[in-house]
Amino acid sequence: MKFENNTFISGDGVYYEGVIRDVKRSKVSLQPVYEAFTNSLEAIRIKEKIDKDFKGKIEIKIYSTQNTDQSYTFSKLQISDNGVGFDDKEFKRFNTYKDFTKGFKNLGSGRIQYTHYFDTTQIKSIYLKSGKYREREFYVSKKEDYLKKNSIIFHKKDIEIEAKSSGTILTFEGLLDQTRNIYHTLNDVNLKDSLLKRYIQYFCLNKNSLPEIILEHYVFNDKESHSTISKSDIPKIDKTDNVKVHYSKLSDDAKSIIETENHETFTINSYKLDKSFLKQNDLKLTSKHEVVENFEVNLSSLSKDEVIDDSHFLFLVSSEYLDNKDTNERGEINIPNNDIFSNDPNMFNEEVIILNLLEMEINGTINNLYPQIEKIQEQHQLDIKNLKEMFLLPEDSEIEISINDSDKKILEKFYTAEAKKKADLDSNLKSSIERLNHLDTTSENYSETLDTEIERIAKVIPQQNKADLTHYIARRKLVLELFSLILNRKLSIQNDGSRNKDEALLHNLIFQQNATTPDKSDLWIINEDFIYFQGISESKLSEIKFKGENIIREDLSEEETQFITSIGENRLHKRPDILLFPQEEKCIIIEFKNPDVSVSDHLNQINNYATLLRNFSIPDMKLTTFYGYLIGEKIEPNDVRAYDADFKNAYNFDYLFRPSKTIAGIYSNEGKDGSLYTEVVKYSTLLERAKNRNNVFIKKLTKENIEPPF
Numbered sequence: 018m019k020f021e022n023n024t025f026i027s028g029d030g031v032y033y034e035g036v037i038r039d040v041k042r043s044k045v046s047l048q049p050v051y052e053a054f055t056n057s058l059e060a061i062r063i064k065e066k067i068d069k070d071f072k073g074k075i076e077i078k079i080y081s082t083q084n085t086d087q088s089y090t091f092s093k094l095q096i097s098d099n100g101v102g103f104d105d106k107e108f109k110r111f112n113t114y115k116d117f118t119k120g121f122k123n124l125g126s127g128r129i130q131y132t133h134y135f136d137t138t139q140i141k142s143i144y145l146k147s148g149k150y151r152e153r154e155f156y157v158s159k160k161e162d163y164l165k166k167n168s169i170i171f172h173k174k175d176i177e178i179e180a181k182s183s184g185t186i187l188t189f190e191g192l193l194d195q196t197r198n199i200y201h202t203l204n205d206v207n208l209k210d211s212l213l214k215r216y217i218q219y220f221c222l223n224k225n226s227l228p229e230i231i232l233e234h235y236v237f238n239d240k241e242s243h244s245t246i247s248k249s250d251i252p253k254i255d256k257t258d259n260v261k262v263h264y265s266k267l268s269d270d271a272k273s274i275i276e277t278e279n280h281e282t283f284t285i286n287s288y289k290l291d292k293s294f295l296k297q298n299d300l301k302l303t304s305k306h307e308v309v310e311n312f313e314v315n316l317s318s319l320s321k322d323e324v325i326d327d328s329h330f331l332f333l334v335s336s337e338y339l340d341n342k343d344t345n346e347r348g349e350i351n352i353p354n355n356d357i358f359s360n361d362p363n364m365f366n367e368e369v370i371i372l373n374l375l376e377m378e379i380n381g382t383i384n385n386l387y388p389q390i391e392k393i394q395e396q397h398q399l400d401i402k403n404l405k406e407m408f409l410l411p412e413d414s415e416i417e418i419s420i421n422d423s424d425k426k427i428l429e430k431f432y433t434a435e436a437k438k439k440a441d442l443d444s445n446l447k448s449s450i451e452r453l454n455h456l457d458t459t460s461e462n463y464s465e466t467l468d469t470e471i472e473r474i475a476k477v478i479p480q481q482n483k484a485d486l487t488h489y490i491a492r493r494k495l496v497l498e499l500f501s502l503i504l505n506r507k508l509s510i511q512n513d514g515s516r517n518k519d520e521a522l523l524h525n526l527i528f529q530q531n532a533t534t535p536d537k538s539d540l541w542i543i544n545e546d547f548i549y550f551q552g553i554s555e556s557k558l559s560e561i562k563f564k565g566e567n568i569i570r571e572d573l574s575e576e577e578t579q580f581i582t583s584i585g586e587n588r589l590h591k592r593p594d595i596l597l598f599p600q601e602e603k604c605i606i607i608e609f610k611n612p613d614v615s616v617s618d619h620l621n622q623i624n625n626y627a628t629l630l631r632n633f634s635i636p637d638m639k640l641t642t643f644y645g646y647l648i649g650e651k652i653e654p655n656d657v658r659a660y661d662a663d664f665k666n667a668y669n670f671d672y673l674f675r676p677s678k679t680i681a682g683i684y685s686n687e688g689k690d691g692s693l694y695t696e697v698v699k700y701s702t703l704l705e706r707a708k709n710r711n712n713v714f715i716k717k718l719t720k721e722n723i724e725p726p727f
């Protein structure tokens with residue numbers, strides 16, 4: 018076939034403006050380079066079949082200019098090979114969109130990617146015809162003057178020349194999207210890395226017959242650097258296995274997906290690569306010996322970040338089936354999943370490979386390839402089990418958990434499913450209540466209808482309560498675990514060589530210092546009622562407010578002021594750890610001591626705070642009754658009683674209490690005394706008490722059936 022010189026080549030039955038719109042620009046920025054590189058490999062393979070002694074060679078030259086800030090700007094990229102060149106047959110194929118005759122199963126869409134990325138692609142090719150060499154030069158573009166001629170190819174010349182060998186030089190110029198920084202930063206080193214990753218399957222399978230591959234980076238036409246891809250760069254296949262995947266189709270009633278007897282065979286090649294080269298574990302499909310970049314396959318056997326023997330794993334799956342499924346945009350695979358398949362009426366009678374089944378079979382085979390992976394999966398299941406126990410997550414949840422899911426992601430999935438379930442419960446409850454509004458007490462079936470609605474409500478409410486209570490109890494469980502870690506000095510901050518912070522850690526765990534919101538604290542560890550009172554943590558007596566007013570009187574007499582500041586201190590600058598005010602006339606005083614400190618040395622501290630509050634608080638508070646809690650860990654009961662014999666042992670409860678201590682009303686109205694009840698208790702005792710209370714709720718929550726509240 019003769020192609021005229023200086024003519025636009027128009028495809029028969031092809032409207033190129035439509036083709037340009039239909040074949041989208043690849044999301045892989047280097048796709049045009051890959052297309053050209055693949056063409057060079059194929060041209061060399063064809064020539065190898067003709068000449069057994071032929072040695073192929075591919076050269077890639079990247080041209081850049083350097084900016085004043087030492088960065089680079091892309092100029093052009095040139096790929097040359099010594100393959101068969103574009104004879105009339107190959108050029109005709111190049112011009113025929115969706116040509117299926119080529120042995121490599123190309124669809125002729127690669128040149129469309131040329132036009133999407135570059136203003137002009139120049140191709141000069143020398144080929145052998147009838148014993149003489151000819152040179153063909155043509156251009157590929159989607160510029161307006163091309164499309165007006167319904168063409169993307171301008172054939173400049175085809176002439177006879179003197180030459181010694183065939184080959185092709187392709188040049189990309191005029192980057193259309195200057196934001197594609199990958200081209201401006203492209204050099205021989207990172208392009209080599211990209212080619213190795215993209216063509217790893219092809220390189221490994223053809224390791225002993227690779228062409229010579231040279232990459233060069235030029236700056237202002239001067240060679241800046243040079244790289245090669247040789248046999249030593251190609252990793253070896255670590256393991257190989259085949260897996261059969263059966264076709265699927267919809268059942269006759271179109272209600273389920275069933276497997277058929279027909280199947281396809283897929284080959285899994287496994288590469289164990291240094292983690293510095295392969296940044297994460299990955300599973301990829303391949304088509305025509307190239308990695309398919311734009312199709313996600315779920316690697317459920319191994320998390321992406323898992324490292325084994327300082328290596329990551331790459332699993333590449335190949336098959337004739339995948340080669341045949343490649344779409345017009347080369348590297349785009351079309352394999353439906355269960356949802357797409359079952360929802361597409363056109364597939365009712367069609368047998369196809371389903372992605373879900375393909376993934377399951379591949380991952381099952383991967384497990385068998387590496388026993389280490391099976392152990393990692395066992396640990397993953399144990400981690401999920403521990404997470405469920407920690408947060409009291411439901412065992413019957415149907416959410417899908419991936420091995421790549423972080424703890425946060427797993428919790429999000431559980432809570433999203435839980436929120437949906439709660440929404441359904443609320444909706445059902447609302448519907449029941451609305452139906453109650455329309456009951457007719459005079460109807461014959463009134464009693465029966467009422468009983469039905471009551472039964473529905475009785476089932477919904479406990480489930481709602483259970484969901485809310487689970488979060489509440491799970492949080493408390495975590496707080497108690499943290500309490501235990503602090504008490505046993507297991508936190509890293511307790512072992513970093515700095516000063517002892519145990520008291521502050523315990524104080525802040527129970528009620529943050531300087532906080533004024535007991536309802537948001539964990540005072541329930543001491544007493545469930547304490548979170549409902551007003552109060553404050555770690556503040557000067559003189560600055561504490563109750564209901565917006567200072568609790569210390571401002572009209573102090575000279576005698577009172579003298580007492581407060583006697584012996585060189587200001588007693589109102591003292592800072593009780595926690596003060597709570599349950600109601601008028603009552604005050605709870607809580608003091609924490611470092612676990613290493615003997616509590617017996619501090620038995621009078623709460624007495625002193627109670628005395629100051631009794632005598633100098635505002636009259637409206639009428640503080641007369643005080644409850645004190647002195648909390649530490651270094652407590653010897655007999656030692657406490659030796660200091661103050663009014664303390665008694667609370668047998669079977671592991672704490673000491675003093676029923677009453679008179680608090681002198683020296684400066685208070687009418688000189689009336691107050692009273693103080695005091696407990697001395699260990700942190701470990703509080704922890705055990707709180708755990709026991711919480712475990713009662715946990716046991717209730719983990720029962721399969723929750724009794725209705727009627």
